[in-house]
Amino acid sequence: MRKLSLEQRIKQNKPIEIWNVGTNFWFVYRKYQKPENEAKNPSARWYVRVYTPACPNGEFGDMYINKIIGPTVNKIYDENDPKLCDPDIIDSARSFNSDVRNPSIN
Numbered sequence: 320m321r322k323l324s325l326e327q328r329i330k331q332n333k334p335i336e337i338w339n340v341g342t343n344f345w346f347v348y349r350k351y352q353k354p355e356n357e358a359k360n361p362s363a364r365w366y367v368r369v370y371t372p373a374c375p376n377g378e379f380g381d382m383y384i385n386k387i388i389g390p391t392v393n394k395i396y397d398e399n400d401p402k403l404c405d406p407d408i409i410d411s412a413r414s415f416n417s418d419v420r421n422p423s424i425n
Contacts, residue, residue: 325348325349325366328348328349329348329368329379332409333398333409334346334347334348334368334396334398334409335347335348335349335350335397335398335399336394336396336397336398337394337395337396337408337409337412338387338388338392338393338394338395339392339393339395339412340389340391340392340393342371342372343369343370343371344369344370344371344412344413345365345367345368345369345370345382345387346367346368346369346370346377346409346412347365347366347367348365348366348367348368349365349366350365350366351363351364351365351366357384361383361385362383363383363384363385364381364382364383364384365381365382365384365387366379366380366381367379367380367381367382367387369382370412370413377413395408395412396408396409396412
């Protein structure tokens with residue numbers, strides 16, 4: 320399979336991974352280092368789009384990995400892991416976060 324550029328990933332909404340805790344979601348579009356090097360580097364970072372109740376449309380930027388990964392954070396999507404590569408989770412994560420921010424009134 321051909322590797323996508325950062326721009327293609329963003330346009331096609333194809334993150335590498337999605338991490339979640341509560342109503343916060345981090346869509347990872349680029350990793351700058353190999354996992355072995357990330358583990359040794361406290362300043363390692365990823366290029367992400369963050370969805371939170373305070374940021375309903377998401378916001379792009381670099382984030383330190385240690386600000387994302389923690390004991391209560393779950394990886395819910397990983398394009399390289401057969402157990403976590405369901406493409407429907409991408410839209411589900413976005414719509415879940417949207418529903419939490421803007422509940423419909425019946």
